[in-house]
Amino acid sequence: MIDREQYIPGPASGAQVIKEGENWTLVLVRDLRHSPEKVWRALTDPAELSQWAPYDADRNLGAVGPVKLTTVAAPSPIVSETIVTRSEAPRLLEFKWGENDTRWELEESAAGTRLTLWTKLNRRYIAMGAAGWHICLDILDRHIAGTPVGRTVGPVALNFDGWKRLHKEYAAQFGIDTSIQGIQPKRQSK
Secondary structure (H helix, E strand, O other): OOOHHHOOOOOOOOEEEEOOOOEEEEEEEEEEOOOHHHHHHHHHOHHHHHHHOOEEEOOOOOOOEEEEEEEOOOOOOOEEEEEEEEEEOOOEEEEEEOOEEEEEEEEEOOOOEEEEEEEEEEHHHHHHHHHHHHHHHHHHHHHHHOOOOOOOOHHHHHOOHHHHHHHHHHHHHHOOOHHHOOOOOOOOOO
């Protein structure tokens, strides 16, 4: 495992927003150097999810049906009872996480897998979500490669300088004023 302090996420990239009312769809595309089967396992197996995802699952997500997703590192556990609505290994996974529709698509590529994530978020949190998912996908890639960083979600992510930088970069890309996103900069005492 590399030390989290040595991990520096790359610049904000591979993201777009589809704007529809208050709930926007964040679309993140990432090229991973692993086979679709390995990426699929990381997206669906609870033991794999526990290494990189912002939620834990009470069962494998590789089958349609009910599942409980529990937010990791929240001040108190938030359990979302949901349903996996589509699961077509190793290429398509759809479910709701809380109120957010989530869709993962995997396409085989020359380098490995092109992963595309669609997730609906309240527009106030879209840049925060982009920064968080950017880090999660980086950690997913490193985990599969055998060079884990360790799960970086919730308050750990919010206090991570890389997340703060990504949040600002994505907000600028999306044309969003970060002061309306629910995270206020810490005030310096005089």
